[in-house]
Amino acid sequence: MGVSFDSLKHLLCNVSVLRKPWREINWRDKQSDLQSVKDYRPQTDGQLLRILLHGPVGAGKSSFINSVQSILHGRMYAQALADNTSHDLVVVTFYPFVFNDIMGLSPTGVQVDDVKLALKGHVKDDYRFNRDSRLSEDDPFYNNHPTDNDKVHVLVCVIDANTVTFMQQEVEEKIRQIRIEATHLSIPQVAILTKIDEACPEIKEDLQNVYKVNYLKEKMEEFSVNVGIPMNCIFPVKNYHEEINLNSDVDSLILSALKHIINFGDDCINFHKSQSRAMSCQNYNL
Template identity: 80%
Template sequence: MTFLQKLGFWRKKERKEPKAPLLLSKPWRPINWGDRQSSLQYMKDYRPQTDGQQLRILLHGPVGAGKSSFINSVQSVLHGRIYAQALTDNTSHDCFTKRYTTYNIQKGRDTFYPFVFNDIMGLAKDKGVQVDDIKLALKGHVKDNYRFNRDSRMSEDDPFYNNHPTDNDKVHVLVCVIDANTITCMHKEIEEKIRNIRKEATHLNIPQVAIFTKIDEVCPEIKENIQNVYKVNYLKEKMEQFSVTVGVPMNCIFPVKNYESEIDLNSDVDALILSALKHIINLGDDCINFNKSQQRHAMSC
Protein backbone atom coordinates (compact mmCIF):
# COMPACT_ATOMS: atom_id res chain seq x y z
CA MET A 1 0.00 0.00 0.00
CA THR A 2 1.43 3.36 -1.01
CA PHE A 3 1.78 6.26 1.39
CA LEU A 4 -1.12 8.10 -0.26
CA GLN A 5 -3.31 4.99 -0.02
CA LYS A 6 -2.46 4.64 3.68
CA LEU A 7 -3.27 8.34 4.23
CA GLY A 8 -6.62 7.95 2.49
CA PHE A 9 -7.44 4.86 4.59
CA TRP A 10 -6.56 6.74 7.80
CA ARG A 11 -8.75 9.67 6.82
CA LYS A 12 -11.69 7.34 6.17
CA LYS A 13 -11.32 5.92 9.67
CA GLU A 14 -11.22 9.40 11.19
CA ARG A 15 -14.28 10.59 9.29
CA LYS A 16 -17.09 11.33 11.75
CA GLU A 17 -20.57 9.97 11.37
CA PRO A 18 -23.09 12.55 10.14
CA LYS A 19 -24.87 14.27 13.00
CA ALA A 20 -28.60 13.96 13.47
CA PRO A 21 -30.50 17.02 12.22
CA LEU A 22 -30.93 19.71 14.86
CA LEU A 23 -34.48 20.44 13.69
CA LEU A 24 -37.35 17.99 13.37
CA SER A 25 -38.87 17.69 9.90
CA LYS A 26 -42.19 18.98 11.24
CA PRO A 27 -43.24 20.62 14.54
CA TRP A 28 -44.32 18.24 17.28
CA ARG A 29 -46.96 20.77 18.39
CA PRO A 30 -48.85 22.67 15.68
CA ILE A 31 -49.46 26.39 16.03
CA ASN A 32 -51.14 28.83 13.66
CA TRP A 33 -48.60 31.61 13.28
CA GLY A 34 -50.93 33.80 11.24
CA ASP A 35 -53.87 33.66 13.67
CA ARG A 36 -53.08 36.83 15.66
CA GLN A 37 -56.29 38.77 14.97
CA SER A 38 -58.67 35.92 15.76
CA SER A 39 -56.73 35.19 18.97
CA LEU A 40 -56.95 38.84 20.00
CA GLN A 41 -60.66 38.81 19.26
CA TYR A 42 -61.02 35.71 21.44
CA MET A 43 -59.52 37.65 24.36
CA LYS A 44 -61.78 40.64 23.73
CA ASP A 45 -64.89 38.45 23.56
CA TYR A 46 -64.13 36.41 26.68
CA ARG A 47 -66.67 36.84 29.49
CA PRO A 48 -67.06 34.68 32.62
CA GLN A 49 -70.56 33.24 32.91
CA THR A 50 -71.19 35.13 36.16
CA ASP A 51 -71.49 38.92 35.96
CA GLY A 52 -68.75 40.68 37.91
CA GLN A 53 -66.61 37.54 38.09
CA GLN A 54 -62.88 38.11 37.68
CA LEU A 55 -60.43 35.42 36.59
CA ARG A 56 -57.29 35.65 38.75
CA ILE A 57 -53.95 34.32 37.43
CA LEU A 58 -51.10 33.97 39.93
CA LEU A 59 -47.53 33.84 38.64
CA HIS A 60 -44.76 32.23 40.67
CA GLY A 61 -41.35 30.71 40.00
CA PRO A 62 -37.62 31.14 40.60
CA VAL A 63 -36.02 34.57 40.94
CA GLY A 64 -35.23 36.09 37.54
CA ALA A 65 -37.37 33.69 35.49
CA GLY A 66 -39.34 36.53 33.86
CA LYS A 67 -42.66 36.71 35.72
CA SER A 68 -42.96 40.50 35.50
CA SER A 69 -41.69 40.46 31.91
CA PHE A 70 -44.40 37.96 30.98
CA ILE A 71 -47.08 40.26 32.41
CA ASN A 72 -45.61 43.15 30.41
CA SER A 73 -45.48 40.97 27.28
CA VAL A 74 -49.15 39.99 27.61
CA GLN A 75 -50.10 43.65 28.04
CA SER A 76 -47.94 44.59 25.05
CA VAL A 77 -49.74 42.09 22.81
CA LEU A 78 -53.20 43.14 24.02
CA HIS A 79 -52.40 46.87 23.73
CA GLY A 80 -50.70 46.56 20.36
CA ARG A 81 -47.50 48.28 21.53
CA ILE A 82 -44.61 47.66 23.89
CA TYR A 83 -45.91 48.08 27.45
CA ALA A 84 -44.02 48.05 30.74
CA GLN A 85 -46.39 48.42 33.70
CA ALA A 86 -44.73 45.69 35.78
CA LEU A 87 -41.29 46.96 36.76
CA THR A 88 -38.33 44.68 36.00
CA ASP A 89 -34.63 44.80 36.78
CA ASN A 90 -31.65 43.44 34.83
CA THR A 91 -28.93 44.63 37.22
CA SER A 92 -29.50 42.29 40.16
CA HIS A 93 -29.74 38.54 40.76
CA ASP A 94 -32.03 39.27 43.71
CA CYS A 95 -35.81 39.31 43.44
CA PHE A 96 -37.00 42.69 42.19
CA THR A 97 -40.68 42.11 43.03
CA LYS A 98 -41.25 42.57 46.76
CA ARG A 99 -45.03 43.13 47.00
CA TYR A 100 -48.17 41.22 46.05
CA THR A 101 -49.35 43.19 43.05
CA THR A 102 -52.50 42.89 40.95
CA TYR A 103 -52.33 43.96 37.30
CA ASN A 104 -55.60 44.88 35.63
CA ILE A 105 -55.37 45.16 31.84
CA GLN A 106 -57.24 48.06 30.30
CA LYS A 107 -59.48 47.13 27.40
CA GLY A 108 -61.09 50.43 26.52
CA ARG A 109 -61.22 53.91 27.97
CA ASP A 110 -63.32 52.83 30.95
CA THR A 111 -63.25 49.02 30.66
CA PHE A 112 -60.85 46.25 31.64
CA TYR A 113 -60.37 42.63 30.62
CA PRO A 114 -62.14 40.25 33.04
CA PHE A 115 -58.85 38.55 33.96
CA VAL A 116 -56.05 39.87 36.17
CA PHE A 117 -52.47 38.85 36.88
CA ASN A 118 -50.82 38.70 40.29
CA ASP A 119 -47.07 39.04 40.54
CA ILE A 120 -45.26 37.68 43.58
CA MET A 121 -41.75 37.53 45.01
CA GLY A 122 -39.60 34.84 43.38
CA LEU A 123 -38.56 31.49 44.82
CA ALA A 124 -34.92 31.01 45.87
CA LYS A 125 -32.81 28.40 47.65
CA ASP A 126 -32.09 30.27 50.87
CA LYS A 127 -34.33 33.31 50.48
CA GLY A 128 -37.27 34.57 48.48
CA VAL A 129 -40.98 34.24 49.04
CA GLN A 130 -42.29 31.89 51.73
CA VAL A 131 -44.13 28.90 50.25
CA ASP A 132 -46.85 29.34 52.89
CA ASP A 133 -47.47 32.89 51.63
CA ILE A 134 -48.11 31.55 48.12
CA LYS A 135 -50.56 29.04 49.59
CA LEU A 136 -52.36 31.88 51.36
CA ALA A 137 -52.50 33.82 48.10
CA LEU A 138 -54.06 30.82 46.34
CA LYS A 139 -56.91 30.94 48.86
CA GLY A 140 -57.34 34.71 48.48
CA HIS A 141 -56.02 35.63 51.93
CA VAL A 142 -53.34 38.09 50.71
CA LYS A 143 -54.41 41.65 50.04
CA ASP A 144 -52.90 43.74 47.28
CA ASN A 145 -49.64 45.55 48.08
CA TYR A 146 -48.60 43.16 50.87
CA ARG A 147 -44.81 43.28 51.28
CA PHE A 148 -43.35 39.78 51.57
CA ASN A 149 -41.06 38.82 54.44
CA ARG A 150 -38.31 36.36 53.54
CA ASP A 151 -37.92 35.23 57.13
CA SER A 152 -41.51 34.56 58.17
CA ARG A 153 -44.90 33.79 56.69
CA MET A 154 -47.84 36.18 56.80
CA SER A 155 -49.76 36.12 60.08
CA GLU A 156 -53.53 36.26 60.41
CA ASP A 157 -53.34 39.49 62.41
CA ASP A 158 -51.42 41.26 59.62
CA PRO A 159 -53.42 44.24 58.25
CA PHE A 160 -52.94 42.81 54.74
CA TYR A 161 -54.46 39.45 55.70
CA ASN A 162 -57.85 38.96 54.05
CA ASN A 163 -60.07 37.13 56.53
CA HIS A 164 -63.06 36.79 54.21
CA PRO A 165 -61.88 36.23 50.61
CA THR A 166 -64.49 36.37 47.85
CA ASP A 167 -64.47 34.28 44.68
CA ASN A 168 -62.71 37.16 42.94
CA ASP A 169 -59.93 37.16 45.54
CA LYS A 170 -59.14 33.48 45.05
CA VAL A 171 -56.73 32.25 42.38
CA HIS A 172 -58.18 30.39 39.38
CA VAL A 173 -54.96 29.51 37.52
CA LEU A 174 -51.47 29.00 38.95
CA VAL A 175 -48.68 29.73 36.45
CA CYS A 176 -45.11 28.64 37.12
CA VAL A 177 -42.66 30.76 35.12
CA ILE A 178 -39.33 29.07 34.38
CA ASP A 179 -36.17 30.18 32.57
CA ALA A 180 -35.80 27.43 29.94
CA ASN A 181 -32.01 27.57 30.32
CA THR A 182 -32.06 26.63 34.01
CA ILE A 183 -34.03 23.36 33.92
CA THR A 184 -31.01 21.08 34.07
CA CYS A 185 -29.34 23.05 36.87
CA MET A 186 -32.33 23.99 39.03
CA HIS A 187 -31.60 23.50 42.73
CA LYS A 188 -33.43 20.58 44.35
CA GLU A 189 -34.81 22.86 47.05
CA ILE A 190 -36.52 25.06 44.45
CA GLU A 191 -37.91 21.98 42.69
CA GLU A 192 -39.34 20.80 46.00
CA LYS A 193 -40.93 24.21 46.64
CA ILE A 194 -42.58 24.15 43.20
CA ARG A 195 -43.94 20.63 43.83
CA ASN A 196 -45.19 21.69 47.26
CA ILE A 197 -47.06 24.69 45.82
CA ARG A 198 -48.46 22.54 43.02
CA LYS A 199 -49.82 19.99 45.53
CA GLU A 200 -51.66 22.75 47.39
CA ALA A 201 -53.11 24.11 44.14
CA THR A 202 -54.26 20.61 43.17
CA HIS A 203 -55.89 20.20 46.59
CA LEU A 204 -57.78 23.46 45.93
CA ASN A 205 -58.77 22.31 42.40
CA ILE A 206 -56.72 25.11 40.84
CA PRO A 207 -55.29 24.22 37.39
CA GLN A 208 -51.58 24.75 36.81
CA VAL A 209 -49.58 25.90 33.80
CA ALA A 210 -45.85 26.32 33.21
CA ILE A 211 -44.37 29.06 31.03
CA PHE A 212 -40.86 28.54 29.63
CA THR A 213 -39.19 31.90 29.00
CA LYS A 214 -35.95 32.96 27.24
CA ILE A 215 -36.35 30.23 24.63
CA ASP A 216 -34.28 32.26 22.13
CA GLU A 217 -31.27 31.63 24.39
CA VAL A 218 -31.73 27.84 24.38
CA CYS A 219 -30.33 27.28 20.90
CA PRO A 220 -29.38 29.38 17.84
CA GLU A 221 -32.10 27.77 15.68
CA ILE A 222 -34.83 29.41 17.77
CA LYS A 223 -32.95 32.70 17.99
CA GLU A 224 -32.66 32.72 14.20
CA ASN A 225 -36.32 31.86 13.65
CA ILE A 226 -38.76 31.60 16.54
CA GLN A 227 -41.05 29.45 14.40
CA ASN A 228 -38.55 26.64 14.97
CA VAL A 229 -39.59 26.46 18.63
CA TYR A 230 -41.59 23.25 18.20
CA LYS A 231 -39.02 21.72 15.86
CA VAL A 232 -36.14 21.83 18.34
CA ASN A 233 -36.06 18.45 20.06
CA TYR A 234 -33.67 19.77 22.72
CA LEU A 235 -36.33 22.18 24.02
CA LYS A 236 -38.94 19.42 23.96
CA GLU A 237 -36.63 17.28 26.11
CA LYS A 238 -36.30 20.13 28.62
CA MET A 239 -40.08 20.44 28.80
CA GLU A 240 -40.43 16.68 29.30
CA GLN A 241 -37.79 16.75 32.04
CA PHE A 242 -39.64 19.53 33.88
CA SER A 243 -42.95 17.69 33.45
CA VAL A 244 -41.52 14.54 35.04
CA THR A 245 -39.73 16.44 37.83
CA VAL A 246 -42.58 18.73 38.89
CA GLY A 247 -45.67 17.01 37.54
CA VAL A 248 -47.13 19.64 35.19
CA PRO A 249 -48.48 17.82 32.09
CA MET A 250 -46.78 18.51 28.76
CA ASN A 251 -49.98 19.98 27.29
CA CYS A 252 -49.87 22.62 30.05
CA ILE A 253 -46.29 23.76 29.35
CA PHE A 254 -45.83 26.64 26.91
CA PRO A 255 -42.58 28.14 25.58
CA VAL A 256 -42.63 31.90 25.02
CA LYS A 257 -40.29 34.75 24.34
CA ASN A 258 -40.90 37.81 26.48
CA TYR A 259 -40.52 41.33 25.13
CA GLU A 260 -37.39 42.64 26.85
CA SER A 261 -35.06 44.50 24.46
CA GLU A 262 -37.51 45.03 21.60
CA ILE A 263 -39.17 48.38 20.87
CA ASP A 264 -41.69 46.99 18.37
CA LEU A 265 -44.00 43.98 18.38
CA ASN A 266 -43.26 40.80 16.44
CA SER A 267 -46.10 38.64 15.10
CA ASP A 268 -44.32 35.33 15.88
CA VAL A 269 -43.57 36.40 19.47
CA ASP A 270 -47.22 37.45 19.80
CA ALA A 271 -48.41 34.07 18.50
CA LEU A 272 -46.66 32.13 21.28
CA ILE A 273 -47.85 34.53 24.00
CA LEU A 274 -51.43 34.44 22.73
CA SER A 275 -51.37 30.63 22.49
CA ALA A 276 -50.28 30.38 26.13
CA LEU A 277 -52.74 33.06 27.28
CA LYS A 278 -55.69 31.38 25.53
CA HIS A 279 -55.02 28.08 27.30
CA ILE A 280 -54.58 29.86 30.65
CA ILE A 281 -57.92 31.61 30.27
CA ASN A 282 -59.70 28.41 29.21
CA LEU A 283 -58.34 26.55 32.23
CA GLY A 284 -59.27 29.41 34.54
CA ASP A 285 -62.78 29.59 33.12
CA ASP A 286 -63.21 25.85 33.66
CA CYS A 287 -62.06 26.33 37.26
CA ILE A 288 -64.58 29.12 37.87
CA ASN A 289 -67.43 27.13 36.34
CA PHE A 290 -66.52 24.02 38.33
CA ASN A 291 -66.44 25.95 41.60
CA LYS A 292 -69.80 27.56 40.83
CA SER A 293 -71.37 24.19 40.03
CA GLN A 294 -69.99 22.75 43.28
CA GLN A 295 -71.47 25.65 45.24
CA ARG A 296 -74.87 25.21 43.58
CA HIS A 297 -74.78 21.49 44.28
CA ALA A 298 -73.91 22.08 47.95
CA MET A 299 -76.79 24.57 48.30
CA SER A 300 -79.28 22.17 46.75
CA CYS A 301 -78.37 19.32 49.11
Protein backbone atom coordinates in the same frame (compact mmCIF):
# COMPACT_ATOMS: atom_id res chain seq x y z
CA MET B 1 -9.67 20.89 23.04
CA GLY B 2 -12.78 21.27 25.26
CA VAL B 3 -16.23 22.07 23.93
CA SER B 4 -18.09 25.00 25.47
CA PHE B 5 -21.65 24.64 26.75
CA ASP B 6 -22.94 27.05 24.08
CA SER B 7 -21.20 25.07 21.33
CA LEU B 8 -22.64 21.81 22.59
CA LYS B 9 -26.11 23.37 22.79
CA HIS B 10 -25.77 24.63 19.23
CA LEU B 11 -24.69 21.16 18.06
CA LEU B 12 -27.64 19.49 19.80
CA CYS B 13 -30.10 21.93 18.24
CA ASN B 14 -28.63 21.56 14.77
CA VAL B 15 -28.70 17.77 14.67
CA SER B 16 -32.24 17.37 16.03
CA VAL B 17 -34.51 19.78 14.17
CA LEU B 18 -37.66 17.95 13.13
CA ARG B 19 -39.11 18.23 9.63
CA LYS B 20 -42.59 18.72 11.07
CA PRO B 21 -43.49 20.40 14.38
CA TRP B 22 -44.70 18.13 17.16
CA ARG B 23 -47.21 20.80 18.24
CA GLU B 24 -49.15 23.01 15.84
CA ILE B 25 -49.35 26.80 16.05
CA ASN B 26 -51.37 28.90 13.62
CA TRP B 27 -48.64 31.43 12.87
CA ARG B 28 -50.59 33.16 10.12
CA ASP B 29 -53.72 34.01 12.07
CA LYS B 30 -52.84 35.47 15.44
CA GLN B 31 -55.80 37.84 15.05
CA SER B 32 -58.36 35.12 15.85
CA ASP B 33 -56.52 34.21 19.08
CA LEU B 34 -56.21 37.90 19.98
CA GLN B 35 -59.92 38.47 19.42
CA SER B 36 -60.75 35.35 21.43
CA VAL B 37 -58.76 36.71 24.38
CA LYS B 38 -60.28 40.18 24.10
CA ASP B 39 -63.81 38.79 23.86
CA TYR B 40 -63.55 36.54 26.91
CA ARG B 41 -66.01 37.25 29.69
CA PRO B 42 -66.82 34.98 32.66
CA GLN B 43 -70.41 33.74 32.79
CA THR B 44 -71.07 35.60 36.05
CA ASP B 45 -71.24 39.40 35.93
CA GLY B 46 -68.47 41.02 37.95
CA GLN B 47 -66.40 37.83 38.10
CA LEU B 48 -62.66 38.24 37.59
CA LEU B 49 -60.23 35.54 36.50
CA ARG B 50 -57.22 35.68 38.83
CA ILE B 51 -53.89 34.34 37.55
CA LEU B 52 -50.99 33.89 39.99
CA LEU B 53 -47.46 33.80 38.58
CA HIS B 54 -44.60 32.27 40.53
CA GLY B 55 -41.17 30.87 39.73
CA PRO B 56 -37.44 31.34 40.29
CA VAL B 57 -35.80 34.76 40.43
CA GLY B 58 -35.18 36.19 36.95
CA ALA B 59 -37.43 33.73 35.11
CA GLY B 60 -39.41 36.49 33.39
CA LYS B 61 -42.72 36.74 35.32
CA SER B 62 -42.99 40.52 35.06
CA SER B 63 -41.77 40.45 31.46
CA PHE B 64 -44.50 37.98 30.58
CA ILE B 65 -47.18 40.26 32.04
CA ASN B 66 -45.73 43.26 30.20
CA SER B 67 -45.60 41.24 26.98
CA VAL B 68 -49.27 40.27 27.36
CA GLN B 69 -50.21 43.90 27.94
CA SER B 70 -48.19 44.98 24.89
CA ILE B 71 -50.08 42.54 22.67
CA LEU B 72 -53.49 43.52 24.04
CA HIS B 73 -52.69 47.24 23.69
CA GLY B 74 -51.23 46.79 20.19
CA ARG B 75 -48.04 48.62 21.16
CA MET B 76 -45.09 48.24 23.49
CA TYR B 77 -46.24 48.55 27.07
CA ALA B 78 -43.95 48.85 30.07
CA GLN B 79 -45.95 49.29 33.24
CA ALA B 80 -43.64 49.47 36.24
CA LEU B 81 -43.74 46.05 37.92
CA ALA B 82 -41.83 44.54 40.79
CA ASP B 83 -38.22 43.76 40.06
CA ASN B 84 -36.55 40.49 41.00
CA THR B 85 -35.82 41.63 44.54
CA SER B 86 -39.26 43.05 45.38
CA HIS B 87 -41.30 41.39 48.09
CA ASP B 88 -44.71 42.77 47.04
CA LEU B 89 -47.73 40.91 45.72
CA VAL B 90 -48.16 42.97 42.56
CA VAL B 91 -51.52 43.13 40.81
CA VAL B 92 -52.17 44.02 37.17
CA THR B 93 -55.76 44.16 35.93
CA PHE B 94 -57.05 44.51 32.38
CA TYR B 95 -60.13 43.07 30.73
CA PRO B 96 -61.60 40.56 33.23
CA PHE B 97 -58.12 39.20 34.12
CA VAL B 98 -56.08 39.85 37.23
CA PHE B 99 -52.40 38.93 37.14
CA ASN B 100 -50.60 38.58 40.47
CA ASP B 101 -46.80 38.54 40.37
CA ILE B 102 -44.95 37.54 43.54
CA MET B 103 -41.28 37.70 44.47
CA GLY B 104 -39.07 35.04 42.93
CA LEU B 105 -38.71 31.63 44.52
CA SER B 106 -35.29 30.93 46.00
CA PRO B 107 -34.03 28.80 48.91
CA THR B 108 -34.32 31.87 51.15
CA GLY B 109 -37.14 33.62 49.27
CA VAL B 110 -40.92 33.70 49.60
CA GLN B 111 -42.37 31.14 51.98
CA VAL B 112 -44.46 28.35 50.49
CA ASP B 113 -47.11 28.88 53.19
CA ASP B 114 -47.64 32.46 52.01
CA VAL B 115 -48.13 31.29 48.42
CA LYS B 116 -50.66 28.75 49.68
CA LEU B 117 -52.52 31.56 51.46
CA ALA B 118 -52.47 33.60 48.23
CA LEU B 119 -54.02 30.67 46.34
CA LYS B 120 -56.94 30.73 48.79
CA GLY B 121 -57.36 34.51 48.48
CA HIS B 122 -56.12 35.32 51.99
CA VAL B 123 -53.32 37.68 50.84
CA LYS B 124 -54.33 41.23 49.94
CA ASP B 125 -52.73 43.01 46.99
CA ASP B 126 -49.47 44.88 47.72
CA TYR B 127 -48.62 42.67 50.68
CA ARG B 128 -44.88 42.80 51.36
CA PHE B 129 -43.64 39.23 51.76
CA ASN B 130 -41.37 38.42 54.68
CA ARG B 131 -38.69 35.79 54.16
CA ASP B 132 -38.52 35.05 57.87
CA SER B 133 -42.17 34.69 58.82
CA ARG B 134 -45.48 33.84 57.17
CA LEU B 135 -48.46 36.17 56.99
CA SER B 136 -50.43 36.02 60.25
CA GLU B 137 -54.20 36.26 60.60
CA ASP B 138 -53.94 39.49 62.63
CA ASP B 139 -51.94 41.24 59.89
CA PRO B 140 -53.87 44.03 58.08
CA PHE B 141 -52.91 42.40 54.77
CA TYR B 142 -54.58 39.12 55.76
CA ASN B 143 -57.95 38.71 54.04
CA ASN B 144 -60.19 36.89 56.50
CA HIS B 145 -63.15 36.60 54.13
CA PRO B 146 -61.91 36.05 50.57
CA THR B 147 -64.48 36.29 47.77
CA ASP B 148 -64.45 34.32 44.53
CA ASN B 149 -62.59 37.23 42.93
CA ASP B 150 -59.83 37.07 45.58
CA LYS B 151 -59.11 33.38 45.02
CA VAL B 152 -56.67 32.16 42.35
CA HIS B 153 -58.14 30.40 39.31
CA VAL B 154 -54.92 29.51 37.47
CA LEU B 155 -51.43 28.97 38.88
CA VAL B 156 -48.69 29.75 36.37
CA CYS B 157 -45.10 28.66 36.99
CA VAL B 158 -42.64 30.73 34.93
CA ILE B 159 -39.28 29.07 34.21
CA ASP B 160 -36.21 30.13 32.25
CA ALA B 161 -35.65 27.39 29.64
CA ASN B 162 -31.89 27.69 30.16
CA THR B 163 -32.09 26.81 33.87
CA VAL B 164 -34.33 23.72 33.84
CA THR B 165 -31.44 21.28 34.21
CA PHE B 166 -29.62 23.39 36.80
CA MET B 167 -32.55 24.41 39.00
CA GLN B 168 -31.75 24.39 42.71
CA GLN B 169 -33.29 21.43 44.49
CA GLU B 170 -34.87 23.67 47.14
CA VAL B 171 -36.59 25.78 44.47
CA GLU B 172 -37.81 22.66 42.66
CA GLU B 173 -39.25 21.35 45.92
CA LYS B 174 -41.05 24.65 46.55
CA ILE B 175 -42.62 24.47 43.10
CA ARG B 176 -43.78 20.90 43.80
CA GLN B 177 -45.28 21.86 47.19
CA ILE B 178 -47.15 24.82 45.70
CA ARG B 179 -48.41 22.64 42.84
CA ILE B 180 -49.68 19.97 45.26
CA GLU B 181 -51.61 22.62 47.22
CA ALA B 182 -53.11 24.00 43.99
CA THR B 183 -54.19 20.48 43.02
CA HIS B 184 -55.81 20.04 46.43
CA LEU B 185 -57.74 23.29 45.82
CA SER B 186 -58.72 22.17 42.28
CA ILE B 187 -56.72 25.04 40.75
CA PRO B 188 -55.31 24.22 37.29
CA GLN B 189 -51.58 24.69 36.76
CA VAL B 190 -49.66 25.89 33.73
CA ALA B 191 -45.94 26.36 33.10
CA ILE B 192 -44.46 29.08 30.88
CA LEU B 193 -40.97 28.34 29.54
CA THR B 194 -39.28 31.66 28.77
CA LYS B 195 -36.11 32.81 26.97
CA ILE B 196 -36.41 30.03 24.40
CA ASP B 197 -34.47 32.09 21.86
CA GLU B 198 -31.48 31.99 24.23
CA ALA B 199 -31.87 28.25 24.76
CA CYS B 200 -31.23 27.31 21.14
CA PRO B 201 -29.72 29.18 18.14
CA GLU B 202 -32.19 27.53 15.74
CA ILE B 203 -35.07 29.13 17.62
CA LYS B 204 -33.31 32.48 17.80
CA GLU B 205 -32.87 32.34 14.02
CA ASP B 206 -36.53 31.47 13.44
CA LEU B 207 -39.06 31.41 16.28
CA GLN B 208 -41.28 29.11 14.23
CA ASN B 209 -38.74 26.33 14.90
CA VAL B 210 -39.91 26.25 18.52
CA TYR B 211 -41.81 22.96 18.11
CA LYS B 212 -39.28 21.45 15.75
CA VAL B 213 -36.28 21.50 18.10
CA ASN B 214 -35.83 18.33 20.12
CA TYR B 215 -33.53 20.08 22.58
CA LEU B 216 -36.36 22.33 23.79
CA LYS B 217 -38.86 19.47 23.84
CA GLU B 218 -36.45 17.52 26.06
CA LYS B 219 -36.21 20.51 28.45
CA MET B 220 -40.01 20.65 28.64
CA GLU B 221 -40.19 16.89 29.28
CA GLU B 222 -37.51 17.16 31.97
CA PHE B 223 -39.39 19.94 33.74
CA SER B 224 -42.66 18.01 33.44
CA VAL B 225 -41.13 14.97 35.14
CA ASN B 226 -39.40 17.04 37.85
CA VAL B 227 -42.43 19.03 39.05
CA GLY B 228 -45.40 17.04 37.75
CA ILE B 229 -46.95 19.52 35.31
CA PRO B 230 -48.19 17.67 32.18
CA MET B 231 -46.61 18.46 28.81
CA ASN B 232 -49.89 19.78 27.40
CA CYS B 233 -49.87 22.43 30.14
CA ILE B 234 -46.34 23.69 29.35
CA PHE B 235 -45.97 26.53 26.84
CA PRO B 236 -42.68 27.93 25.52
CA VAL B 237 -42.67 31.68 24.84
CA LYS B 238 -40.35 34.54 24.06
CA ASN B 239 -41.07 37.66 26.10
CA TYR B 240 -40.53 41.12 24.71
CA HIS B 241 -37.22 42.42 26.02
CA GLU B 242 -35.12 44.47 23.61
CA GLU B 243 -37.71 44.99 20.87
CA ILE B 244 -39.38 48.34 20.23
CA ASN B 245 -42.03 46.96 17.85
CA LEU B 246 -44.41 44.03 18.12
CA ASN B 247 -43.52 40.80 16.33
CA SER B 248 -46.20 38.47 14.95
CA ASP B 249 -44.38 35.24 15.88
CA VAL B 250 -43.73 36.42 19.45
CA ASP B 251 -47.40 37.40 19.74
CA SER B 252 -48.59 34.03 18.40
CA LEU B 253 -46.76 32.02 21.05
CA ILE B 254 -47.83 34.27 23.93
CA LEU B 255 -51.45 34.35 22.75
CA SER B 256 -51.48 30.56 22.42
CA ALA B 257 -50.36 30.26 26.05
CA LEU B 258 -52.73 32.99 27.25
CA LYS B 259 -55.73 31.45 25.51
CA HIS B 260 -55.11 28.12 27.29
CA ILE B 261 -54.57 29.89 30.63
CA ILE B 262 -57.94 31.63 30.21
CA ASN B 263 -59.69 28.39 29.23
CA PHE B 264 -58.27 26.56 32.25
CA GLY B 265 -59.18 29.46 34.53
CA ASP B 266 -62.72 29.65 33.19
CA ASP B 267 -63.12 25.90 33.80
CA CYS B 268 -61.93 26.48 37.38
CA ILE B 269 -64.42 29.31 37.95
CA ASN B 270 -67.31 27.26 36.58
CA PHE B 271 -66.31 24.18 38.59
CA HIS B 272 -66.24 26.09 41.88
CA LYS B 273 -69.52 27.84 41.04
CA SER B 274 -71.19 24.47 40.42
CA GLN B 275 -69.72 23.12 43.67
CA SER B 276 -71.08 26.10 45.58
CA ARG B 277 -74.55 25.67 44.04
CA ALA B 278 -74.54 21.96 44.88
CA MET B 279 -73.55 22.74 48.47
CA SER B 280 -76.26 25.39 48.75
CA CYS B 281 -78.89 22.94 47.49
CA GLN B 282 -77.68 20.31 49.94
CA ASN B 283 -77.90 22.71 52.86
CA TYR B 284 -81.38 23.82 51.72
CA ASN B 285 -82.60 20.21 51.63
CA LEU B 286 -81.27 19.66 55.13
